Amino acid sequence: MNEQIQRKRDESQAHSGDEDLVLWTDGLSKLFGGIVALDDVNLSVERGELHAIIGPNGAGKTTLFNTVTGKLDPSEGSVWFDGEEITDLPQEERPHLGLARSFQSNQLFNDLTVLENIRIVVQTVNSGSFDLDLLGDGQSKFRDRAFEHLERVGLDDQHGVKTTNLSHGDQRRLGIAIALATEPSVLLLDEPTSGMGATETRETANMIDELQAELGLTILLIEHDMDIVLSMSDRITVLNQGEILATGPPDEIRENEAVQNAYLGGMREEL
Structure with missing residues (x-):
């Protein structure tokens, strides 16, 4: 192992005590x-914070999410979660540690009801393996827990609706509920307000705030709506062409000249 790699590994292991x-x-x-x-x-994410990732299209935001969650293997470097290196841990095992994500595109069982989508996840988490049983013990055993997650995202009154009949915004909310059903401590949200109008966007932002407060979640958020990012975030990391351009609290990022030039451009006066 060369000296530079060893130094980086030692630094990462030192983080594990933080x-x-x-x-x-x-x-x-x-x-x-x-x-x-x-x-x-x-990138470093502090326990309990809402940390936003912003940057222009193609900056590497979703690729970052995909490598952190194990969907992609990094070409170099390492990923650490709660004091342990997880770089080589399979994607399907990371939710069991408490690391979960929602996706930019809705990934749902469209022929099943809203409740069935959530209950399958709850049942799978409890059994430790994927389970599409709709008629067995899980039908009643995990129903109450599934309802709790639907109530948190405001979809309990639509529990019997097939997901294909939900509005776009409600499908995004269901995606968040599915991620919550894995009982995460860290939740990665990939553009949760994408495709929503102003009212739905604000309602979803409020819901995320409430979820974080209620469940004590750490949230890593990709979001294009700068009003949402600046009002919700504890810290913001700006990516540009695959590199971190800046990290800091919203006021600092707002005034950062390099960020203005690379991403925010003429938006400064509006912010």
């Missing part, structure tokens, strides 16, 4: 052929 950090990456890079999607990304 109780304020729950999730971090060390030198995380991802290449697709000759295209660099992530370049030496060192």
Whole structure:
């Protein structure tokens, strides 16, 4: 192991003793052929914070989520969660540690009802393996727990509706409820308000605030709506061309000249 790699590993292991950090990456890079999607990304997420990831299209935001959650293997670097390195941990095992995500596109069982979508996840979490049983013991055993998650996102009154008949906004809420059903301590939300109007966007932002307060979640959020980002975030990380351009509290990011030039542009006066 060369000296630089050993130094980085020692630094990451030193982070493992920092109780304020729950999730971090060390030198995380991802290449697709000759295209660099992530370049030496060192992200740290503090326990209990809402940490937003922003940047222009193609900045590497979703690639970062995909490497943190194990959907993609990094080309270089490491991922750490709650004091343990999880770089090589399979994607399906990470939710069992408390790391869950919602997706930018709705990924639902469209022929099943809202309640059935949630109950399957609750049942699978309890059994430790995927279970599509709709008629067995799980039908009643996990129903109450599924209802709790639906109530949290305001969909309990639509429990019998097939997901294909939900509005776009309600499908996004259901996606969040599905992630919550894995009982996470850290929740990654990939553009939860995408495609929503102003009213739905604000309602969803309020819901996320309430969920964080009620459940004590740490939230890592990708979001394009700067009003939402600036009003909700404890800290913001700006990605540009796969690199971290800046990290800091909203006021600091708002005034950062490099961020203004690379991303916010003429929005400064509006912010």
